[in-house]
Each structure stands twice: as C-alpha cells, then as structure tokens.
C-alpha cells in the first residue's frame with residue numbers, strides 16, 4: 001500500500017481544506033468498503049486520506065419544514081433501511097435491500113454508494129478506466145459493460161445502486177467546497193458524467209469538493225419502485241436495474257421518471273419510456289410498451305446483448321411493482 005497521511009476532521013469546512021485541488025492526491029474515506037480495496041491494490045494512491053465519519057453534520061437524517069428529507073452523506077445504508085422516513089421512498093429501500101449483505105449495509109454510506117468507482121474489471125485490474133481508449137473492452141470480455149452511452153472510450157457502467165432511484169425521485173445533492181464556505185445544490189441527474197480522458201471524474205465533484213447531503217423531495221402521492229435483475233443472492237452488482245417514480249390520477253399516469261441502472265456510464269434516464277407511459281392506465285401492456293421504448297436505442301457490445309432483454313424486463317417490472325400490480329413473467 002502507498003503511504004498516506006490520515007485525517008479525521010469534525011467539520012465540513014475542515015474536510016474541504018484538507019482535500020487537494022489536484023486529482024488523485026487526496027481521497028475521502030467514508031465506510032471504506034470500496035476505497036480500502038482500491039488502496040490495497042494501489043489502483044488509487046493518495047498522499048492523504050480524509051475520514052468524514054467524525055463529522056456530525058454529515059450524519060443528519062431529518063425532515064425539513066417543507067417536507068424535504070435531508071440525508072447526510074455519511075449516513076449508513078442500514079440506518080436508512082431502519083428509518084421510518086424512508087418507508088415512503090420504496091425505490092430507495094428496495095435498492096438498498098438488493099445489496100443483500102448486512103456487513104456492506106452496516107458499513108457502507110449513501111455518499112460512498114453514490115461516489116464509488118466503477119466495478120469494471122479492466123479498471124479494477126489496473127488497466128485504467130478506459131483500457132486503451134475502450135478498445136480492450138470492445139475486444140475483450142465486456143459482458144457486464146454498457147449498452148447505452150458507450151460510443152466514447154468509457155464503456156463501464158455506473159456502479160451506484162441508489163443513483164437510479166434518487167434520480168427518479170428528483171433528489172438534489174448539496175456539495176461543499178472548494179472554498180471553505182462555498183456550497184452548491186445539484187440535481188441528482190446532473191451529478192453524474194461520462195469521463196472521456198484520464199483524470200476526469202465520473203461525477204461533477206472537483207477533487208476538493210465533498211458530497212455533503214442528499215435532499216429528497218416530500219414523496220406526496222408519488223409511487224416508486226426499483227427492480228433489479230441479479231444473477232445471484234450474494235452482494236454482487238445487479239446485471240441491470242430500473243427505478244421509476246410515477247404520479248397517478250385515477251389510475252392514469254400524469255408524470256413518469258424512469259431511470260435505468262448498470263447499463264451506462266451514468267444512471268440512464270429514458271425519456272422514450274416515460275413518454276410511452278404518460279397518459280396511460282398502468283397494466284401489463286403499458287408497462288411492456290415502456291420497457292420496449294426504453295431499450296429501442298440500445299447499442300450493446302459483443303458479449304452483452306443479453307442485457308437489452310434484462311433492461312426491458314426491469315423497466316416493465318419496476319412500473320408494475322410501483323403500481324402494486326403483479327410483476328412476474330418475461
């Protein structure tokens with residue numbers, strides 16, 4: 001392991017001050033379930049690690065006066081699952097349950113989930129995020145790689161389990177830094193980006209910025225769900241996932257937000273699936289039509305054509321699940 005300094009400040013402003021403006025020089029440590037393995041394998045080699053788990057404000061979990069749920073980035077996933085506040089956001093709790101590991105849920109944080117690095121095995125084996133400009137991925141084993149947004153060198157899929165649900169629910173992220181008293185609010189669907197060059201990040205965070213809070217709007221009458229297609233019951237990433245948030249009136253969809261996970265370098269919002277659903281009463285036909293629309297523009301690689309069918313089914317089942325309808329059957 002590369003030697004590094006360690007700091008455990010108690011204030012957000014101190015965290016920001018300890019972070020370097022230069023990419024890779026410092027790293028934020030939350031639960032450590034993703035960062036520690038990367039440090040051990042020297043995939044990341046920071047000179048300083050800044051532990052944020054001693055900062056009380058990052059552990060806030062409360063409802064603001066306008067009904068917005070405020071979640072500190074260092075709140076653990078098991079605390080979210082135990083919280084009554086989360087009952088009204090089933091898309092989020094279903095995604096957390098999907099992790100299927102008490103250890104990861106107790107140790108991992110919501111901020112760590114959102115900022116975790118891609119699980120791409122080329123990256124995790126030291127080939128870099130782009131592996132020869134993406135050519136190694138195209139020619140190699142790309143069965144778990146992207147089926148959307150993969151025209152550039154980035155072929156990996158966004159690893160965050162909670163991001164599709166938070167984008168669907170219209171969450172807003174509070175980012176602090178780079179100046180000591182600076183803060184920005186960023187909608188969840190603008191937080192993630194597709195890097196094209198080494199040194200660029202998978203999020204809009206600058207190296208000396210911190211994700212501090214996640215704000216979830218009051219759920220009102222929004223129905224939501226997450227459906228993941230997994231190849232086992234262990235704590236591995238889903239093959240594909242879909243999160244939906246629906247506003248219904250008299251059983252008819254007024255507004256829909258449909259976001260696919262593990263199919264692209266970012267959470268992948270499908271405007272086509274949303275249009276296919278709005279104005280319709282939810283039944284099997286409507287859900288299937290949205291699923292078909294969601295994958296119509298997919299661009300699978302040589303080994304992951306199977307993910308197109310899985311993504312279609314994930315969208316269909318998430319919609320039916322949100323509407324409390326039976327979701328079985330391919």
Ligand SMILES: Cc1cc2nc3c(=O)[nH]c(=O)nc-3n(C[C@H](O)[C@H](O)[C@H](O)COP(=O)(O)OP(=O)(O)OC[C@H]3O[C@@H](n4cnc5c(N)ncnc54)[C@H](O)[C@@H]3O)c2cc1C
Pocket residue numbers: 027028029030031032033034035036037052073074099104107108109110111112113114115116117159160161162205209210211212235236237238
């Ligand atoms: C065996 C194993 C299996 C796993 N399986 C899954 C899985 O099935 N699904 C899944 O989603 N994840 C999985 N993970 C990944 C990971 O454990 C979780 O996603 C977890 O939520 C990460 O949270 P953490 O607090 O431990 O993050 P950390 O490891 O502390 O941090 C993760 C990354 O985010 C950065 N970071 C953390 N917090 C912030 C912040 N507030 N602001 C800016 N940057 C920040 C860190 O610098 C680091 O790069 C697995 C990990 C392991 C070891």
